[in-house]
Amino acid sequence: MYAVVEFANQESVASLLEGTAIPSISHESLVPFKSRLLSMRNLDSRDVLNQPSIKKGQAQTSIPINELIQRLSKEESIDQQITSLTEAYQLTEENCRLRFLVCSLLKDIAASFFPECTIMPFGSSVNGFGKLGCDLDMFLDLDGISGKNATMPKSGLFLEYQMKRANFERIVTQNILSVIGECVDQFGPGCVGVQKILNARCPLVRFTHQPSGFQCDLTANNRVAMKSTELLYLYGELDPRVRHLVFTVRCWARAHGITSSIPGAWISNFSLTIMVLFFLQRRSPPIIPTLDHLRDLAGPEDKSVIEDNDCTFVSDFSKIQLESNTETLEQLLCEFFEFYASFCFSKLSINIRKGKEQNKLPAVPLHIQNPFETTLNVSKNVNASQVDRFVALCQESSWLIQQNITAPSRGGTKGNATITPWGVSTLLLPSQVAGIKSRKRRKFEPTSERIKSLLESLKNTNNQPNQS
Ligand code: GTP
Ligand code: MG
Numbered sequence: 001m002y003a004v005v006e007f008a009n010q011e012s013v014a015s016l017l018e019g020t021a022i023p024s025i026s027h028e029s030l031v032p033f034k035s036r037l038l039s040m041r042n043l044d045s046r047d048v049l050n051q052p053s054i055k056k057g058q059a060q061t062s063i064p065i066n067e068l069i070q071r072l073s074k075e076e077s078i079d080q081q082i083t084s085l086t087e088a089y090q091l092t093e094e095n096c097r098l099r100f101l102v103c104s105l106l107k108d109i110a111a112s113f114f115p116e117c118t119i120m121p122f123g124s125s126v127n128g129f130g131k132l133g134c135d136l137d138m139f140l141d142l143d144g145i146s147g148k149n150a151t152m153p154k155s156g157l158f159l160e161y162q163m164k165r166a167n168f169e170r171i172v173t174q175n176i177l178s179v180i181g182e183c184v185d186q187f188g189p190g191c192v193g194v195q196k197i198l199n200a201r202c203p204l205v206r207f208t209h210q211p212s213g214f215q216c217d218l219t220a221n222n223r224v225a226m227k228s229t230e231l232l233y234l235y236g237e238l239d240p241r242v243r244h245l246v247f248t249v250r251c252w253a254r255a256h257g258i259t260s261s262i263p264g265a266w267i268s269n270f271s272l273t274i275m276v277l278f279f280l281q282r283r284s285p286p287i288i289p290t291l292d293h294l295r296d297l298a299g300p301e302d303k304s305v306i307e308d309n310d311c312t313f314v315s316d317f318s319k320i321q322l323e324s325n326t327e328t329l330e331q332l333l334c335e336f337f338e339f340y341a342s343f344c345f346s347k348l349s350i351n352i353r354k355g356k357e358q359n360k361l362p363a364v365p366l367h368i369q370n371p372f373e374t375t376l377n378v379s380k381n382v383n384a385s386q387v388d389r390f391v392a393l394c395q396e397s398s399w400l401i402q403q404n405i406t407a408p409s410r411g412g413t414k415g416n417a418t419i420t421p422w423g424v425s426t427l428l429l430p431s432q433v434a435g436i437k438s439r440k441r442r443k444f445e446p447t448s449e450r451i452k453s454l455l456e457s458l459k460n461t462n463n464q465p466n467q468s
Contacts, residue, residue: 004101036105037211060095061133062133065428068085068089068428072421078329079329081423085424091130102209103121106184110140113176117140119141123135123137124269126233127229129269131247131251135214138219139225140219174198177204177220181218190212191208193206193207202219202225206218224306224311231313232273238317239288242276242280245276245280250269252427255428256431258389263381265383267382274368274378275350284325287323288322289322291353295312299316301315309372310372330405334402340394341394345391347359348360348367349369350369352369352371364380365382401423408422
């Protein structure tokens, strides 16, 4: 059990550390690097931690899917199910603090070389869409070092730092991450499984921070990702339906293996989130504005150009006027599946900057324009069979949710009633479409028509929900 303790003042920390001992061990040797992770040893024979007065810590991982299905099945409406799913999965305040703490512990290591650096979380830890147990993406920021903006005299002598040079910024980033990765590996208490992935498009050091249980990715020189994080956060804050829908779609996708924690040809959570945002921009009236609109609302203080990419968008939420769309979460979830079940992925690209489909090259199975580096495709890794699976599952889920739209009446004695999955719960059960994996891609045809005729034929033959 761990506790994150915040002190009101620096002196208290100093006095705590003054009384803290270096462990005395006999059969191993210690790396004498002191971190702010302390262990509490109990020298009494009494087992203090088992005393009833000690509160049990809250689990830092999300509930298992079967438990979630049960929990959702007890809700009264699909809207409540979606809200309940978000509550069960979202990061807690303490988990969020733990993430900032791990960043600051890493900063202590990096600061040995770069005392003015900062390490900040980005990605789902802070963009509002993080699920308990998601990885911790960290950004080593070296841009804030003093002296960059020092004014040089027009003539005469002046002093400048001697600094090592390299041909490319990428090489500098790789070298810094390599050394810090080495230090994390050799000196970082609780940091295990360190992998340096320096040849990736965005070089990174990956490791597990055992005390917190976080899988960590440390990157540097990755300002655009910080901007995407801010943008996603903004969209999530504009309307509560955004976060609810993203959580539900991410959970659904994970349950069916559309997304995975293993890198591969899957759709990433980031891509999936952009797909949800795009869908919400396509509602009539739109629930969220386009990125171009957010850029047009920006003031001079919002201007941001990173490596020639225009990353400007408004940061003052009060300047954003939303349209009055009153669709319920239930409607939106059903429509989401319909929308992507019939989306012409072979011809069209998803573009949240314009809020409109754009034409794309047919050779790319899935094209989702990177919001800031507009020549890049965030789903470049995705292959055609993954797109097919996604479409097939959208078709199935669209049908399933319409079959299970109302909560079944509860039989049995109170508290003893059998819980029948319904609504969102049914979407999380293993896929019921036979051979969905091997299904060949269908030619573009409006799914709504297909589903309507399917429903019609079901109505004529059987009025019972399909739960066989
Ligand atoms: P999970 O970790 O899966 O919960 O979601 P995440 O949003 O944190 O995704 P991930 O850890 O894969 O990436 C972290 C952040 O990096 C994302 O939130 C984006 O801001 C950014 N990112 C991820 N993939 C891409 C990509 O393909 N292109 C760009 N430009 N940014 C990306
Ligand atoms: Mg992440």
